[in-house]
Amino acid sequence: xxxxxxxxxxxxxxxxxxxxxxxxxxxxxxxxxxxxxSGNALxxxxxxxxxxLFRLVRQGLLKASWGTSENNRRAKFYELTAAGRKRLQEExxxxxxxxxxxxxxxxxxxxxx
Amino acid sequence: xxxxxWFRSVISKFFQRSQIAEExxxxxRSHLQFRADDLERSGLRRxxxxxxxxxxxxxxxxxxxECHEAMGANLLDTLxxxxxxxxxMLRKSPSFTVVAVVTLALAIGxxxxxxxxxNALILRxxxxxxxxxxxxxxxxxxxxxxxxxxxxxLRDRNHSFEDLAAFNFAFVGLDTGKDPSPxxxxxxxxxxxxxxxxxPYRGRFFHSSDEHGRNSSPYLVLSYAYWHSRFQDDGSVVxxxxxxxxxxxxxxxxxxxxxxxxxxxVSPDFxxxxxxxxxxxxxxxLDARGNFHAVFEAFGHLKPEVxxxxxxxxxxxxxxxLDKTYPKEFAQxxxxxSRVGLTSFGGAVRAFVTGLMxxxxxxxxxxxxxxxxxxxxxxxxxxxxxxxxxxLGSSRTRILRQLLTEAVLISLVGGTAGLLGxxxxxxxxxxxxxxxxxxxxxxxxxDAKIYAVALVLALVSGFLFGIVPVRQxxxxxxxxxxxxxxxxxxxxxxxxRDALLVVQIAICAVLVTSSLVALRGLERSLHxxxxxxxxxxxxxxxxxxxxxxxxxxxxxxxxxxxxAMETIPGVERVGLVNNYPPLVxxxxxxxxxxxxxxxxxRPSNASxxxxxxxxxxxxxxxxxxxxxxxxxxxWHDDKSSPTVAxxxxxxxxxxxxxxxxxxxxxxKLQDGTRIRVVGVVEDGKxxxxxxxxxxxxxxxxxxxxxxxxxxxxxxxxxxxxxxxAMRSELRELDEGLxxxxxxxxxxxxxxxxxxxxxxxxxxxxxxMGAMLSITGIFGMAAYSVSKRLRELGIRVALGAQRKEVLQxxxxxxxxxxxxxxxxxxxxxxxxxxxxxxxVYQATPRDPLVLGGVVLAMLSLGLLATxxxxxxxxxxxxxxxxxxx
Numbered sequence: 001x002x003x004x005x006x007x008x009x010x011x012x013x014x015x016x017x018x019x020x021x022x023x024x025x026x027x028x029x030x031x032x033x034x035x036x037x038s039g040n041a042l043x044x045x046x047x048x049x050x051x052x053l054f055r056l057v058r059q060g061l062l063k064a065s066w067g068t069s070e071n072n073r074r075a076k077f078y079e080l081t082a083a084g085r086k087r088l089q090e091e092x093x094x095x096x097x098x099x100x101x102x103x104x105x106x107x108x109x110x111x112x113x
Numbered sequence: 114x115x116x117x118x119w120f121r122s123v124i125s126k127f128f129q130r131s132q133i134a135e136e137x138x139x140x141x142r143s144h145l146q147f148r149a150d151d152l153e154r155s156g157l158r159r160x161x162x163x164x165x166x167x168x169x170x171x172x173x174x175x176x177x178x179e180c181h182e183a184m185g186a187n188l189l190d191t192l193x194x195x196x197x198x199x200x201x202m203l204r205k206s207p208s209f210t211v212v213a214v215v216t217l218a219l220a221i222g223x224x225x226x227x228x229x230x231x232n233a234l235i236l237r238x239x240x241x242x243x244x245x246x247x248x249x250x251x252x253x254x255x256x257x258x259x260x261x262x263x264x265x266x267l268r269d270r271n272h273s274f275e276d277l278a279a280f281n282f283a284f285v286g287l288d289t290g291k292d293p294s295p296x297x298x299x300x301x302x303x304x305x306x307x308x309x310x311x312x313p314y315r316g317r318f319f320h321s322s323d324e325h326g327r328n329s330s331p332y333l334v335l336s337y338a339y340w341h342s343r344f345q346d347d348g349s350v351v352x353x354x355x356x357x358x359x360x361x362x363x364x365x366x367x368x369x370x371x372x373x374x375x376x377x378x379v380s381p382d383f384x385x386x387x388x389x390x391x392x393x394x395x396x397x398x399l400d401a402r403g404n405f406h407a408v409f410e411a412f413g414h415l416k417p418e419v420x421x422x423x424x425x426x427x428x429x430x431x432x433x434x435l436d437k438t439y440p441k442e443f444a445q446x447x448x449x450x451s452r453v454g455l456t457s458f459g460g461a462v463r464a465f466v467t468g469l470m471x472x473x474x475x476x477x478x479x480x481x482x483x484x485x486x487x488x489x490x491x492x493x494x495x496x497x498x499x500x501x502x503x504x505l506g507s508s509r510t511r512i513l514r515q516l517l518t519e520a521v522l523i524s525l526v527g528g529t530a531g532l533l534g535x536x537x538x539x540x541x542x543x544x545x546x547x548x549x550x551x552x553x554x555x556x557x558x559x560d561a562k563i564y565a566v567a568l569v570l571a572l573v574s575g576f577l578f579g580i581v582p583v584r585q586x587x588x589x590x591x592x593x594x595x596x597x598x599x600x601x602x603x604x605x606x607x608x609x610r611d612a613l614l615v616v617q618i619a620i621c622a623v624l625v626t627s628s629l630v631a632l633r634g635l636e637r638s639l640h641x642x643x644x645x646x647x648x649x650x651x652x653x654x655x656x657x658x659x660x661x662x663x664x665x666x667x668x669x670x671x672x673x674x675x676x677a678m679e680t681i682p683g684v685e686r687v688g689l690v691n692n693y694p695p696l697v698x699x700x701x702x703x704x705x706x707x708x709x710x711x712x713x714x715r716p717s718n719a720s721x722x723x724x725x726x727x728x729x730x731x732x733x734x735x736x737x738x739x740x741x742x743x744x745x746x747x748w749h750d751d752k753s754s755p756t757v758a759x760x761x762x763x764x765x766x767x768x769x770x771x772x773x774x775x776x777x778x779x780x781k782l783q784d785g786t787r788i789r790v791v792g793v794v795e796d797g798k799x800x801x802x803x804x805x806x807x808x809x810x811x812x813x814x815x816x817x818x819x820x821x822x823x824x825x826x827x828x829x830x831x832x833x834x835x836x837x838a839m840r841s842e843l844r845e846l847d848e849g850l851x852x853x854x855x856x857x858x859x860x861x862x863x864x865x866x867x868x869x870x871x872x873x874x875x876x877x878x879x880x881m882g883a884m885l886s887i888t889g890i891f892g893m894a895a896y897s898v899s900k901r902l903r904e905l906g907i908r909v910a911l912g913a914q915r916k917e918v919l920q921x922x923x924x925x926x927x928x929x930x931x932x933x934x935x936x937x938x939x940x941x942x943x944x945x946x947x948x949x950x951x952v953y954q955a956t957p958r959d960p961l962v963l964g965g966v967v968l969a970m971l972s973l974g975l976l977a978t979x980x981x982x983x984x985x986x987x988x989x990x991x992x993x994x995x996x997x
Binding site for chain 2: 026027028029045046047050051052054055058069071073074075076
């Protein structure tokens with residue numbers, strides 16, 4: 001648990017989109033999937049997840065429908081919309097550029113300047 | 114189209130909300146199940162797993178709130194939620210809600226009524242275009258009367274007004290061919306309607322171009338109301354010829370319904386050209402520069418670039434010119450501009466209505482103070498609820514918004530109720546004709562402004578008392594409250610609530626003081642010495658010109674009328690007075706007088722300007738005016754004998770030094786007539802009840818006859834029977850003569866009207882103030898007793914006496930009461946200066962008033978603290994201590 005990273009502001013939405021992109025998920029499933037795909041390095045506060053989901057639904061990036069889970073519990077499932085898919089692509093590109101730039105900047109040695 | 118759609122979406126949101134909330138709840142529940150499943154799989158028991166899952170998830174309410182916000186829940190949405198919750202909370206405590214709503218309804222209703230009156234009388238006095246730019250000129254004599262030639266000069270010589278119109282009253286007999294009856298209207302200058310910029314409802318108006326010198330313009334315009342009541346909306350009436358005082362006039366048009374003349378309280382039946390005034394209304398020469406009865410008021414629109422101050426200077430310049438040119442007939446006095454509609458009453462009416470508005474505002478403030486402390490007390494009682502909501506993750510702003518929403522809800526409901534009540538009352542008032550037979554009414558029509566004011570007042574007061582508990586909520590520490598219960602400590606220092614209560618009691622004391630002052634003033638004016646005895650005196654108003662009597666036939670007819678009255682059994686004395694008797698319709702004329710030795714008879718040189726009454730022999734007896742010295746008139750004091758006068762004590766003192774000095778001495782009138790004083794009578798009241806002793810002279814009506822007069826008939830017989838007898842006697846003399854018979858007391862009602870209105874309105878406001886302070890003190894005392902029950906129980910257990918318990922429980926409310934009352938009494942004494950304009954001898958330096966205020970406040974305090982005191986005294990220490 002000690003090696004968990006602090007979530008940067010604005011990254012929650014991207015993580016949710018990414019988690020849902022791998023297949024429709026209910027809220028708790030999204031939570032687990034994020035943990036899973038980040039190698040348990042990113043843990044999201046349970047209470048913060050739902051406002052994020054609602055926000056994305058409102059923006060038309062996700063759509064929600066009620067269904068039954070594998071162990072027969074009723075749950076609300078989220079999946080990406082076309083707009084969501086597009087947004088995920090853009091945000092991923094943007095994030096990669098930023099990450100590369102940050103990595104580059106932080107790795108710079110005195111003699112290279 | 115858009116509005117209904119908007120409403121639908123609002124309403125559907127209102128109802129969908131619960132569905133959305135349910136869905137959210139279900140989603141969170143399913144989340145908890147999944148988490149608990151996982152935890153159970155890791156080895157926990159199911160119950161423990163579910164508990165852990167709930168703890169991990171955190172405050173569910175907050176999550177739901179945040180979800181709502183994330184969903185784009187706008188302001189309206191949260192507002193709707195607040196409103197629904199507020200309504201639920203208010204339903205839960207109905208007595209609180211009812212008290213709050215009623216308090217506000219009364220306070221806002223009072224404000225709406227007073228504002229309605231103010232709106233009608235001051236803000237929007239006339240129903241004509243650009244009324245805000247319309248000014249009346251008053252110069253010459255105080256009351257605004259001026260002569261026609263002066264008006265013409267002012268009209269033609271000023272540079273400030275676009276045009277200047279003038280009007281005077283005309284009381285005539287109007288004969289349509291059947292049943293001649295008295296009618297009252299205006300005699301107006303030809304440009305009257307053009308200056309007012311109004312259009313006829315039917316037919317046409319007369320214009321300046323219709324005036325071609327004296328008696329050249331026999332046209333008549335009817336007011337809409339008179340056309341409706343006398344002619345039953347008959348359109349064919351335009352073009353018909355009717356008789357005014359036996360002179361033919363042609364009806365040329367009907368004025369629009371919303372136009373009711375240029376004087377607020379007197380709406381005319383008709384409008385006739387002023388150039389024909391003399392023909393109809395004999396003895397009122399139009400061309401005489403010294404005849405100040407010819408024009409009542411002149412008014413007009415200021416030119417756009419002229420300020421009122423410049424206009425005053427301009428009018429004064431014309432006045433100076435007239436003074437120089439006609440020194441004998443004109444006296445320059447500084448002029449002022451007045452709002453058309455109220456004329457010289459304007460100042461008093463404005464001061465009074467503004468004062469009332471101020472008082473009503475104070476009432477509302479008191480109500481807010483009251484509700485503020487109620488809300489604070491309620492917030493304190495709800496501190497547990499607030500603390501729980503805080504602990505569950507609700508934000509403080511959210512809770513404050515909730516409290517404010519409740520306050521505004523109450524204020525809106527109360528405001529609506531108050532507004533509805535006030536509109537009913539205002540409608541009644543506008544229908545009301547305080548004096549039968551006189552064309553006097555209070556023109557009030559509720560308009561959009563009143564609704565707006567009531568709404569704004571409701572919202573403002575809602576916020577005002579809503580924010581009182583804010584600090585309390587912001588300070589609330591959830592853990593403390595939940596742990597310690599709502600007991601809390603009772604602070605020793607002065608709190609906001611105490612200050613509010615003091616303010617409120619002070620306001621109440623102001624109101625009680627001023628209503629008592631008004632009441633005493635009214636009582637005193639009813640029992641004042643008028644200089645005549647209105648009881649058992651009947652007044653018969655006749656205008657012989659209405660029946661076509663020429664000037665030389667007036668006097669013989671008046672003598673016959675007096676003689677006829679004297680033959681009625683039970684009649685003791687009969688007299689006659691020209692124009693109006695004292696204190697009737699606020700009408701009295703003045704004249705300049707000079708000492709005998711004065712050579713320069715310019716008005717500015719006058720020794721006094723006494724009231725002038727022309728009376729017949731027997732008048733003093735009929736009026737019961739005491740003769741102090743000399744003799745009264747007899748029938749030999751006629752045109753052929755020397756001019757004589759009877760003066761009152763004030764006149765004698767002012768001109769001759771003393772009563773005994775006056776008899777046999779001489780003085781002069783403006784026109785140089787030398788008059789010998791033959792008698793002196795007591796002082797009286799002539800124009801108004803509030804006036805100081807005024808010099809007055811009585812001249813024999815035989816020497817200056819007038820067709821308009823009042824017979825004064827003294828008799829102790831029943832007025833009803835007597836009226837019938839008098840009417841039949843007069844009909845025998847002349848069938849076509851319109852007569853109007855009243856008791857003198859009935860006509861006094863007109864002069865008493867302002868002080869009655871003042872007394873009633875102050876009394877009502879005073880009662881409301883008293884009610885508010887009772888509930889305020891009661892609330893405070895009850896609250897402080899209930900908070901300190903345990904302490905009181907301990908005191909009783911330790912052997913405190915009843916007195917000590919009471920002191921502990923109620924000492925504070927009583928101290929506040931005393932403090933507030935004294936402050937209010939002092940303020941009230943200051944406030945009554947305004948009252949002195951209206952109410953006879955309004956002075957708070959009256960032991961009865963001071964005692965009354967103290968007594969009233971004391972009994973208010975006793976009344977309000979009675980129940981809390983009983984509760985404090987009945988504390989049973991055993992039960993109290995066991996309970997805690």
